C-alpha cells in the first residue's frame with residue numbers, strides 16, 4: 001500500500017477541469033476491479049497513487065455473491081411487506097448492494113459502523129438479524145438497539161447527524177489508545193450524496209481531520225437526494241471534497257463489490273493504524289424509489305434507469321463467477337433458494353411482530369424515570385381502564 | 393364568485409401560485425419543491441410555470457435554506473421556505489431564533505425579514521420518527537417571530553398569502569394529516585378584505601364549555617362538539633389560528649359565558665401553548681370559571697412509535713373526557 005506513490009496518471013487528471021458529464025458517468029477516476037461485463041481488472045490506482053487489489057479464494061467470491069443476492073432478496077421482501085401494509089415505510093437499497101456488501105465485509109469485528117436508514121446490506125454483513133430494523137419501519141418501535149452490542153449504531157433519519165456521532169466515537173477510539181496497531185479499531189460513517197450539503201457532515205469532516213480520527217466517511221452517491229440530482233449538491237466530484245479538509249478521497253465503482261471491498265479495507269486499515277480519516281465516494285445508483293412513499297417517475301427518465309441496469313452489481317458478479325468457473329448454475333440455484341427461504345422466514349417474523357402496549361410509550365424517557373411521567377402513566381392507565389367493557 | 397371545493401393541500405398550492413403571480417419578489421425554496429412539487433405536492437406545478445429561479449430546489453441543508461433566505465430578504469425578496477417535515481427544522485433553528493427573529497429588532501427597524509417558513513407538522517399519518525412532531529412552542533416562545541396555523545382549506549388559501557404579504561417572519565404550520573381534507577374555497581375574495589391573519593375565530597357556537605384548538609386539532613374538537621351535542625351539551629369551539637401573537641379576546645368572551653375551558657393540542661403539555669393560554673384565561677376570566685382550565689395534549693414523551701400514536705394524540709374521547717371533568721369539578 002504505497003500511500004506516497006505519485007500515481008501520475010490520476011494526478012494529472014485531477015488538475016483538469018471537470019464537466020458535469022464526468023460527474024454523472026463516474027469519470028475516469030473510478031476505482032474498478034470488476035467491469036459491468038464481469039471482467040476482472042487486476043488492480044486499480046486511486047487518485048493518491050494507492051494500488052487497489054483483492055485476493056479472494058473461490059469460496060470468498062461465492063460468499064460475496066451470496067451476500068449480494070440475499071440482501072437484494074430481503075430488501076425486495078421488505079418492499080413487498082410495505083406494499084401489503086405490513087410496514088409503514090421502506091427505504092430500499094436496490095442497486096446499492098455492492099457498495100454495502102463490499103464495505104460491510106471489509107469491516108473487522110472490532111470496527112464500528114454508523115448507518116443512515118438504508119444500510120440494510122451493511123447490517124446483514126455485520127451478522128445482524130435483518131429483522132432488527134424492521135420494527136422502526138413497521139412502526140412498532142423507534143429502531144432501538146444497543147449500538148455497542150452490534151458494533152452498528154441505530155439507524156439515523158436526520159440527514160447527516162450520524163457523521164458527527166461517528167466522528168466523536170472515532171475520537172474516543174483514539175483517546176482509548178485503540179489505534180496504531182494492526183488490530184486497532186476503525187469506524188465507518190455512511191451517508192448519501194445529499195447529506196454532503198449538510199452542515200453536520202462538513203463539521204464532521206473538520207473534526208475528523210483536525211483530531212485525526214480513525215474514521216472512514218463512506219458516501220454512497222446514488223445520484224439522488226429524493227428528487228434532487230447530484231448537481232444540486234455539488235460542482236465537483238464528491239470525493240474531491242476531502243482535499244479541502246485535508247484527508248484523502250477516492251471514488252470507487254459502488255456497483256463493483258470487489259473494488260468497494262478493496263478501497264474500504266484499505267481506508268479502514270489506514271484509520272486503525274493511526275493515519276486518520278478518509279472519504280470514499282461509492283459511485284452507484286438508486287434503482288428504486290427513494291422510499292415506498294416516493295414516485296421517481298416525476299423526476300427521472302426511464303432510459304437513465306435502464307443505463308444503470310446494465311451496470312447491475314449482481315449480474316456482473318454472476319458473469320465473473322460463471323466465466324471463471326468459480327460457480328455454476330447449481331450454485332446459483334442454491335443461493336436463490338436460500339434467499340427465498342430467508343425472506344419467507346423474515347416475512348413470517350414481521351407478521352408476528354406484536355404492537356407495543358400503548359403504556360410503553362412512557363418508558364425510557366429518562367434512565368431513572370420521572371415523577372411527572374409516572375403520574376401521566378398512571379392517569380393514562382386509569383383512563384384506558386375507563387373504557388373497559390364499553391363498546392369503545 | 394369562484395368558490396371551489398379543494399383539499400387543504402391544493403388550497404395551499406393555489407395560494408402559493410397566487411402569491412407568485414402577484415409579487416415578482418416572492419420565491420419558493422426548499423428540498424424537492426421543484427420537479428417533485430414537494431413530498432406532499434404543495435408546490436406541485438409551480439416550478440414548471442414560474443421557472444427554477446422562483447421555485448428553487450435547494451441543496452439538502454436546512455440551515456442553508458433559512459440562512460440564504462435571510463440574505464435574499466435583505467436583498468428585497470420575499471422567500472417562502474419549505475421545511476420538509478417538522479422534525480427537520482432543527483438544523484435551521486439557530487438561523488431562525490438567532491437571526492431571522494432578531495434582525496428587525498437589532499437593526500431598529502431598518503431590516504425586515506418578510507420570510508415565510510412553511511412546516512408540515514403534527515402526527516396521525518403513521519410515519520417514522522421525526523415526521524410527526526409539533527414544534528410550535530419553540531417558535532412561539534421566540535420574540536420577533538410570528539406563528540400561525542391553518543385548519544381548513546379556506547384559511548389555508550388565504551393565510552398563506554397573508555403570511556407572504558406580512559412584513560414579519562412567519563412560521564406557517566401546516567397540519568399535514570389534514571392535507572387531504574376538502575372544503576370550499578373562495579378564490580376571488582380580495583386579500584385586503586380577508587379575515588385577519590392574527591385573529592382567532594369561533595368555528596362552532598355553544599353555551600356549555602369553550603374548547604380552544606388549532607391546526608389538526610380543530611377538526612377533532614369539532615367532531616367532539618358534534619358528539620357532545622348528541623348528549624345535550626353545546627361546546628363552543630374556537631380555532632386560534634394565530635399562535636404568536638395569540639388572539640384570546642374571543643376566548644375570554646366565550647369563557648365568561650360558559651365558565652369552562654379546555655385547550656387542546658398535539659404537542660406535549662409541559663410548557664406547551666396550552667400552559668400559556670390556561671394562565672391567560674385564568675387571569676382574565678377568574679371569577680367566571682366553574683373549573684380550572686384543562687389541557688388535552690400529547691404526553692411529555694418523545695413522539696412515540698406509529699403503532700401507538702393514536703393513544704398519544706388527543707382524540708374525540710379525550711376531549712370529551714376533559715369537558716366532563718370541567719363539569720364534575
Ligand SMILES: Cc1ncc(C[n+]2csc(CCOP(=O)(O)OP(=O)(O)O)c2C)c(N)n1
Pocket residue numbers: 118157158159191192193194195196222224225226286290423452454476480483
Ligand atoms: C435534516 C433532514 N432534512 C430532510 C430530511 C428528509 N429526507 C430524507 S432522505 C432525504 C434525501 C437524502 O438524500 P441522500 O443523502 O443522497 O441519501 P439517499 O436517501 O439517497 O440514500 C431527505 C431530504 C431528513 N431526513 N433530514
Ligand SMILES: [Mg+2]
Pocket residue numbers: 192193194220221222223224225226
Ligand atoms: Mg442519494
